[in-house]
Amino acid sequence: MVNATLLRSTLEHIKADPTQWDQTRFSACFAGWTLRLNKPVTVETYDRAGTVLVLDGTPLTAMDIDREAGALLGLDREQRIKLFFGGNSLEDLGLYVSALTEGRPMPEHACA
DSSP states (O other): OOOOHHHHHHHHHHOOGGGGOOSSSSSTHHHHHHHHHTTTTTEEEETEEEEEEEEEEEEEEHHHHHHHHHHHHTHHHHHHHHHHHHOOOHHHHHHHHHHHHTTTTOOOOOOO
């Protein structure tokens, strides 16, 4: 079941300061912010590649972030692909979150 409260709160956090959001980087995309805000053991470290999220002492890959955030949000694979797509605009995220929290099908997108 979709976690509507978590979807909305993550989107609201991003909308409050969109300069911290970068949908093309897993550490700063919707999935990354879902983990940062809701997994207290998630920390950030920095290396030459930029920000790395670490959960329980293990650096997370893009696939790990996708899986962990998707589980917290209660999303299936298709929903994760659409919501976490790197080409999504803030407007796209709003449309997807609205559809998910209202129990409607997610709009089609170029990533589909």
